[in-house]
Amino acid sequence: MRAIAQIFRSGARQLVVLSAVLVSMHQPAAAAVFEVSDIRVEGLQRIAPGTVFNYLPVQVGDTVGEDVTGGIIRALYKTGFFDDVRVERDGSVLVLWVRERPAIAEIKITGNKDIETEALSNALADIGLKEGRVFNRSVLDRIEQELERQYFARGKYGVLIQSTVSPLERNRVAVNIEVIEGLTARIKQINLIGNQAFTTKELSKQFKLGPTSWNSFYSKNDQYSKQKLAGDLETLRSFYLDRGYIKFDIKSTQVSISADRKEIYITVVIEEGAPFTISDIRLAGEPSVPAAQLFPLIQLKRGDFFSRKATTESAERISNLLGDEGYAFANVNTVPEIDEAAKEVAVTFFVDSGKRVYVRRVNMKGNTRTRDEVLRREMRQLETAWFSAELVRKSRERLQRLGYFDDVSIETPAVPGSADQVDVDVSVKEKPAGNLAAGIGFSQSQGIILNASVTQNNFLGTGKRVSMALNTSAATRLYQLGYLNPYYTVDGISRGFNLSYRETDFDELIGADYSANVGVAGMNFGLPISDTSRAGFGFRYQYTDFTAGYSEIAQEFVEQNGNTFNDFFLSANYTSDTRDTAIFPTRGGLRTVFAEVAVPGSDLQYYKINYQEQRYIPLTSRFVFSLSGDVAYGDGYGDTESLPFFENFYAGGPRSVRGWIANSLGPRETLTDDPVGGNLKLVGSVELFAPAPVGGEFEKSLRLGAFFDFGTVWMMDDSDLLTSTGFDLGDLRYSTGLSVTWLSPVGALSFSFAYPLNEEEGDDTQVFQFGFGQTF
Template sequence: MKKNFIAGLLAALFVSSASAFEPFVIKDIRIDGIQRTEAGTVFSYLPIKVGDTMTDEKAAQAIKALFATGFFKDVRVEIEGDVVVVAIEERPAIAQIDFVGLKEFDKDQMTKGLAEAGFGVSRSFDRSMLERAEQELKRQYLTRGKYAVSITTTVTPLERNRVAINFNIDEGDAAKIRQINIVGAQAFSEKELLSLFQLRTPNWISWYTKNDQYSKQKLSADLESLRSYYLDRGYLEFNIESTQVSISADKKDIYITISVSEGERYIVSSVKLAGDLILPEDELRKSMQVKPGDIFSRERLNESTKAISDKLSARGYAFANVNAAPEVSKERRQVAFTVYVDPGKRTYVRRINVTGNTKTRDEVIRQEMRQMEGAWYDDERVKRSRERVDKTDYFSEVNIETPPVPGTTDQVDVNVNVAEKSTGSVSVGAGFSQSEGVILSGSVAQSNIFGSGRYVSLQLGTGKINRAIGLSYTNPYFTVDGVSQGFDVYHRKSNPTSLDYAYKTESTGGGIRFGIPIAEKQSISFGAAFDFTKVEIDREDSDTPVQYIRFSDKFCSSKNACGNVSVPLTAGWASDTKDSVLNPTRGALQKAIFEISPAGDLKYYKMSYQHQRYFPITRDMTLMLNGEVGYAKGLGGQEVPFFKNYFAGGPGSVRGFETSSLGPYEIKSGDVVHLGGTRRFIFNAELSVPVPGFGKDKSVRFGPFFDAGQVYADSESSVYDAGPVRMSAGLAATWVSPFGPLKFSLAQPLNKQENDKLERFQFQMGTTF
């Protein structure tokens, strides 16, 4: 029997015509040496089959094809008569991968990452793949600034041709940025320029921000910030000559040197408009923020061209091109701009497509759209539509795309893609306080019940002092044009006698309300309610305030208890032009509410107005102002019911004073009893700036504040001493956490009076102002 051997990949690639066997017809093919691999798998990769003519070239192709699979350590082709024998030696399989010393990363995530790169359990072991796995591990550590990382790999053979891989990792310490130098900067101080950077040298907050760890991506962003800073201040020829990043010999310290060329500062000499000006030139010039004589600013120039583009978009020209061409005069240090306007064709919206809403009905999303089908395309309306859909808070993501309609040049589709999120909540709580004892509370709420966009909630609370149960329902689109409708029913009990308040109340009531949009960001509301409140006052107790006794004399029987009916009617107006819900930097919020109870036992009216305004001082600094006034008065000679009074003090009004501790009061048995009043005044001013070390992260901010406010009683109640307007100042910090906005304040009262109750550190959740 003639037997020839062709062994090894090199032999297979260089088989010559002087082969040791002549071509023959293959009668059979046999696979030898397989342990884990199925014979069918080997046959599927072989380029030969029974009946083919075996040649030197086909033998080389067979060896090359099997080596290429990566499954085999050695491949040989042997000839036994008319039978081809493929002898293989399988690579060992990876049985397990272990990490020793892994702290910076999660083990499961690291294992998953290596598997995605082709190195994982049950895969064939390959030395070259192992080296790539080591390099990938090192690369991951380099992204965390750990340049001193050392990785030692141990390969342990196991039974059944398997191996165990162990990565022994010495992570070392993260390299810190010890110095950042900017060479060539003369117009601005190095400190001013470095304040623009995310990368920083170590400071007290570096453990959280990690900004003292070098990142190529962060450095690129910082260089762009530096470039923009110069270009926005007239340095048209500014250039970054070089950037050098070096590391110390012990790989613990990083030094960054940036060399810049500032060039000269340029003045804008003229601005011209050219092209197809379909709008009046005077109207377009109103959008230009760059004027002759101004210092050149790339930011203002870009904002100008965008503003013109937005004007054209609002009239249906979705694909308008607006570009500014500069003409530079180096001798005069001046630059002239010609703004070319090409509106293109007027574009219409063919169809609005909604996807991703597995629970929420299409109509709930469509009713928030301000861009209509068949209408001109308006980029501002598309943005507003996205904001309104996102503001429903039914979705974790809202994305809108406007692709052109294939085969047309004047139509687009508006594709709205959303990702549903859980809109229901169930909460159960238990607590204990000295005043209320054991407190149990719970609520069930669904803000998008059955995907209809309607809100339903049930609240329950128990305690020694306050107990309540309530049901609320709101339909934001009671009518197709956006009129909302809702109702509330409740039953509440209050027994603050343990707090030296000599009265008890029990209220049952309900009401209906409507909201009517009168503009994109304005609405009015109306409501009517019925309330039955049972009041029990101990008139014989010497500690009972005079105000309570007067109420009891007028409305209650000798048994010290009375049931009073009121029919409050409400009307309100609201305007919200803030640019953000959580972190506003400009705009205003205004609310005006009028409540009157003209019928029933208790007759009164209340009026309140609130005005918040936000002023951007710099790009990162915002001044926030808030003012509130309230006034209440009885009707038909009555006093305002004492449980309808205004209160002040604490978070949301005058920080540094205990909640509801300002205004008229009486002293009973040495204790101060706060009664509230019928007139309320609040003023707040606060400066919001980023926390040093947090870079451009807007979720954490702080700043100084000043508060002032007071509550007063009617003139006939002057027996109660409210005192002067209380004022405080301090420092506040806001964190937009995953649980909602959290606000902390440390305040110092500026004009504390004798019986004031102070609370210098205070906490508030659910609001940022």
């Protein structure tokens, strides 16, 4: 046996030697070392030779051996342009044989409904799959995986992505991606294991995710998302930590899907631990503000259950107070000392105020058109003063409310080489302050509305407003010139002028046969009271030319007072605006009080008082509750017995009590049954707003509402020419319904479907109402 093995080993060694000799005899020409006199590329179709030369690691005159040819092949493969690369030698010429990868001639996506084709095409282009580019199979495989991930994130776990690559002439291919989306998997059940202190029903309220319910079509709460689940688990953790369960822990989370990929089951295992109470509250460190000012900011009490939320908010209040006192870099840390045996925790607030910080300079950037002084007069944070985070925030809000800028940002970098100074850098992005507009609108009360206006809100960069407008409809025609200087004085007192001329045909507007032409010239002043409120007063001259027509009440008024009037008015107003935005507000309110009186010596002597208020209360991140009211009263004095009827208040219509024709509520003429309005108005509304469940840009421009409206007008003076006079709450009209408001690219549109709740005989009702080109 040993002899046989020895013979076998000897034969193997001979075979290896023979193989090495044969390999050396058949070594390719490229393996020999030679100096390159020229480089030739074979097999190119679309790619220029120069492109290949740019990627080559060798040039003419270089010496090439077998250690270099491998690098050449790797460099060309790395470009992604070629499926095959060979290196050969023709004398002293380096020959490169290549086979180009096909180019993408067409990309077609079919079957996708949940994700738009344009969005998919843009995403494919970003990854590298685009018409005209070189086709790479590995890129297509990666895209299929990414598409699956995108659909999984939308709850479509049954999605199937099928890609077909069809060869075309001239080394091109067509890529067809077929998407079979399948049904969206719905959450069937969320199981909580380990809860004892709180019921599963109570804890489930902390989850935005949940099984399908009546409003799932809107909230999409039954569509699983990893990010949403992570958010819900953090909310659950906060729920326990805010109730003293410091040792609360989420032990595991399991997400399973049914075999048919239509139902999802979520199981969360928790460990509650025991609740801890607060045994002591301490302040430590070096606060620069007396402890007597800091302790009221700590919303914790000894004996109460520990709350992480209350602790964090207390630390933030202390930090904000220190920041407002000039300690911009104050640091407040909370350290809970836990006593496991007693189930108690002592909370210590460590306060490090640091040095008091001053503002060296306030710098303005980006205001290429607006003058510096326009920005600086809105700043509440001043140079050389203590730094205040609250004043910086107010400064930014005031700059944003100017309406001159698309964006306002403020940074507070530390001054190099100084530990107690910062600069306040204000950066603005200006938007066009001028507006030249011409448009067309429609209102059911006024018909087609044509308008044209020229407005310069920031005239020559001074912050002054200059405007000229023309509006015309079947009922009214208005010409107007306006000027406003918001800083007539350095203290922020405004001054404005107004010239206007209005022609009104009340027959077209409310159906009553009379008309009035009114010219106005006035001046007004405004006085800032706070950052959110202003008071103002003004005076104006008004010329009225009145035509009675067939209206008995109009004819009676002309007989008693004439038809041409020269009147002088004094007015006062107060406005408080705390809304977070003027369009689709979600919180805050708008309160307006206005009063005017025609002074003695005027042809007509009367006064009017109006109070309006709107309140917006956020219920959730999507729902906003709104309350609004409008009360107005007017009467005559001196030689004028009552409020001139063409100055009456009106109610009903899209912007008042929906469900009734505009301006149709209240007293009517006995003979003609035309509405004439009244000198007392009460109108109100309760409404629940929410963005439309469509997503994308429409979420910001489309708003839905469910409303309850009420209101009417009364004539307090007795008259045989009117159907009813006197005050009676039983005259109030009520309606309920749905509203839609869309800020479309061509103008604002509003729609309402209202159901009158107490319609009476003779009322002019209108279930569907809409307007176009109105201001909201």
